[in-house]
Amino acid sequence: MRYGMVIDLKRCVGCYGCQLSCKAEHATPPGVFYARVVKRESGTFPNTRLVFLPLLCFHCANPPCVDACPTGASHVRTGGVVDVDHDVCVGCRACMQACPYGARYYNRDPRPYFGDQGPTPYETARGSGGKRGVVMKCNFCLDRVQAGLDPACVANCPAHARTFGDLDDPDSEVARLIRLRGGTQLEAGLGTDPSVYYLPP
């Protein structure tokens, strides 16, 4: 089994719902985005296109981040999920330099969202801020997945642009979409073999 995600760029409207629902799900501190959305433009006026590109950890089958990690904190879990054990991480950030997809964030010195005004009751209840001095990233919401739910960003996406499932199962929705719509991995030439595929806009 290999967990994977398909993001349909034709459906995505760049609403940032994934970025923020992920933040809400994981209570990540400022500056840490397991999911994020970037906007790029291509072409010249008037043949211009604005591109919304949602990003997350691609849970690469050949994860350079894991190879670069000196402590084993970055490791591969069931279904190919790449995760960081925050109790083991030394914060050397080699994994950040190794990841070609900007999926990792160093939690330098977590501050609450309202800064000196202190943490909100939400942040206190969720223990957000996480561990100081470690690297954080998306874990495909493995807890949710193991409880039979879709990852938070998938469950919430208003445009139904995201689909989660087993890439190894040819009958799964993700496999079907990749087949039918010509799913592509980002920077496939790097040989990382991401488990996240994009469908053309």
Add this chain to the structure above:
Amino acid sequence: MTVATDRWIPSACSACYGTCSIRGHVVDGVLVKIEGNPDSAIGRGRLCGKGVSGIMTLYDPNRVNAPLRRTNPVKGIGVDPGWKEISWDEALDEIVERLRKVHAEDPRRLFLQRTTTNTSGRAPFFVFAAAFGTPNVWAAGGGLHCGNGAHLISGLYHASWSLVPDFKYCRYAIYFGASKGHGAGHVSCTNMQDAADARARDMRLVVVDPMCNFASAKASEWVPIRPGTDAAMALAMLDVIVNELGIWDAEYLAAKTNAPYLIGPDGCYVRDPASGKPLVWDLGRSRAVPYDDPEAKDLALEGDRDVGGIACRPAFACLRRHLRQFTPDWAESITTVSAATIRRIATEFATEARVGSTIVLDGKRLPYRPAAAIFFRGAQGHKNSVYNCYAIELLNQVVGAADVVGGALGFSPVSYGHPDTGHPWYEPTAGPDGLMVTGSWVARHLPYPISEPKVPTTMSLSELFPLGMFGPSMASRDQEDLWRRFDLPYRPEVMINYGANSLMSVGNSATVAETLERIPFIVSFDLTLTEFSEFADIVLPDTSYLESVDSRPDFPFIFNHPAGLGNWSWPIKQPVVAAGGQRRPSAEVLFEIAYRLGIGDGLNAAMNAHLKLQGEQRLDFDRTYTHADVCDRELKSLFGPERGLDWFKEHGVLSWPKRVEEVYWRAFLDVRVPVYWEFMVPLGEKAGAIARAHGLHWDDAYYEPMPRWMPCPSHDLRDASYDFYGFYFRDTLHTNSFTNENPWLDEAARMDAFSYTIAVNATTAKAKGLADGQLVWLESPAGRRVRGRLHLTEAIHPEGLGVGGCAGHWASTLPVARGKGVFFNELLEVDFDHSSPVNQNLDTCVKLRIVP
């Protein structure tokens, strides 16, 4: 050891007026997550980025927690009010005392203002105003910017507040300045889903917009247009369709519009002398008959006729002739859209409408017109608001693509109610001259029938402009001058504000500040202290949407319920957490004020009427109720005694399937809509006479029965050094000026190249030696300036400067929002000259120059 409480509480989002259904996950009394409620048709379990971020608004440490009174009598921008905490009793005593005096002297001296953003304020404020006896109510920037034109035209033609393409069946949609289904608009989040489905099945979307932002990014084609010129493009398209291609839906026009009504040389209907009804030409019997003659079978849309010696022709023939002047070449010079593009798009639209085709749904054969022309804030936010929307809407009308399968749909204008009770029930009906009267409406007066223009006695002069909702004179530079002209017999004495930050949302802040300084006593219900609160005398700490109850967060359905087939859903809003501090729900406080004032009977009566309370759920006049009581009664009245507030608190939402007759009602109801505004000429004459008599400049060109393109003040500016058209667009991450204070959203917006910057065409900018990220001033011809950072992009018209949202806060009480983004409205003039003389819509485009 205490047992952890862990609950999912269904309620409604109000981070924007979309009011999607949510579920709040509450653990030990703390809100830890907001998700969409999959049981509801509104949002269908999914939320936009703002919706999931509501937690940070709820727990903002900058929320107001206790009533505040100002100690510094001097008011002004940046002047510290010297807030002092007072008790609720003290605050209410003072407010009631002030109001009692005003109520006794002249209730019209009470001025109510509310935000559009939280829809739950609408009903309480509406009934309070009615009970108090003041007509001076407005939605600040809401009325001036988004509402006047778009809602009027949607109401006249679709009996609804707004429109969308029938996402399920439409094949070709044109958007004129709207981002419905992409970044903003009504029912925004649900529409994102439906629009994505439409894209997935290859609906063509053409977006006419000066900027390639949210809708354009997903469009099959982006058509950059010069701001404020939408009518020119739409008129040229109409010319191509009816005069070059000769395509129109004769059956629809004859049966569902006033196209066959005979128009005399005076531009008015030729009427049946006996009944006074407009006449149509019955081709079968070769004679004129009243439009509703049951025998009339084949109504002429063309040909010159003679009726009792009067030379006349059908309205549609007038329209066709009228349109001839608007050639694509003419439009090209105004819009910058090439004539070839206009022709092509018109052809594609008219062809794709498939006039004459039908489809069978639920066993009923219905017209199938899979093409739709949609407009909203972008096209309507101008001095020529009415003609812009009118011209665009005619595209739907000529091909018969209005509220039929695949066409332009109003949001839910027909409801036959829940199967158990038949409530809520409403449908459009035929009014004077057979023209449609909406079955449900949001504002005080209906779009039709049009009331007689009168010498105004309201602050916004609305009696003189029956086609508008709110006028700028509520907060304009020339307010006093206008009031004096019309001998307004009073001046505002007390203002009660619900959230709205009019200092930022209306226009330039100096003008608005001046109007506020003149009001002796201002009370503001607030979540946080905003730029507006600085002008208040008393601030009352309101509960946020996550701490309040509302029985009708998504009603009227014409405002906020998804269009198209699917389910009806009636959700409620309820507190997901207990109110913090001394916050109280504004609705409860308003009720208390009304009862203390002794206008409870009026309040209860207004509530009975406004909420259409039935039978034993009706309120007694001589009792007091809490807002929660009323919510309970409204729900029971609608859905039966077993489904009161408690039932809804547990279940969150009641859903039932929509019927084909409700969604595609046009085929089932015998109502007509006007493709020729016969009422305009007399309206203009009457209103113009009053205006001129009071020395007001009046231009009859705005009051013609058929649309044309009128320039905005920005188009008339001759000084060539102002070489850009400034306009704003909504950012998907922010709701107007509200969410800038939400740190999650602010953080995301800072990652976005467009949210907080001034978008300028890269080629134009480089030619001027301007660089990406450069700090510049934008300067208006009136000498107003704002500072902001440029973002060089290919995704904008070479003449355009696009600014996101309503940002640029300066209040120190909003530490997250402060200093972020660009305060575009500072560049807008607020006066009669910059607003529509038809519906008083403010012009939101402005000529600008960049000063490094």
Add this chain to the structure above:
Amino acid sequence: MSVIAHDRLLTDLGATFRPQREWAEGPGLYLIAGHFLTGIGAGTWLFALLFDVVPGLVVAIAAVALGGLAHLKFLGRPARFWRMVRARHSWIARGFIGMNVFVAGAVLAALPRIAPGMPWTADGAAGRFFLAVSLVGMAILMVYKGNVYAASRGVPFWNSPVLPVLYIAYALRGGVAVLLVLFPFVATRASADFVALIELWTAVSAAVMVAFYLAVIRGAHVAARRSVAELVRGRLAPPFFLGTVGAGLVVPIVVGLAGLIYPLSLTILALVGALSLVGDFFAKLTIAKAGFYVPVVPAGMSTWYGSASWWRR
């Protein structure tokens, strides 16, 4: 995270080319210092042994030890440093092991040279063993750094087999530079002229490597091209040309060439050595700072978005 750093991060994330800051700015400077110190320490060890400059041995050990401390200071969670041996497939783990092996071996190998009367001698079996251990550690120290950078698949500018070679060259020439600085203060058997010649040779080879590296890497990836542009005409041009190129390469080469004709005083050579060290530091710093992450755009985005046909669908 400070407000400014947060702000900068958000801007970086929005940019097409996101600069690498973790290993160069703020506490990241400790890492650069660590890389610099362990590099010159390893080089110094080699040349101090070759020329038998005993104080050089001490300086070498001290530099590596200080470098190690700088590394620790850089870590987000320094108290867990010992975990860095766990994953030996990582170059950082290898470097960490190398550092420990070096320090242990070098201290034991140096002791008899510094303080006679140890239970073992420099030339005995134990001494030779310790020397061998130190040399293994030294080699790892010279090799690992470039490989740590080169293993950074997210930063195409570094992701090149040339970089390890460049860093070896820098380590060697750093060793020579340290010796040059030491010469005025220590007695040595080595001829200053000969060392000056080696200095010239290492400086030229470092210069050739830098030029070769920049030329090759430009073509490797758009992000690497962006990095080179940043070095030669962007924000990093001043430190690159003044520090890395001027102080670190041009001056030493010019002076070295002059030394072929005119004999150079030890003081001038020491100054050249010091400048070389400054240049070495700037080389590490500017190369680190010039790193940009792979810009994440859809593979084949041009075919998706760029073609005119996409327009009329």
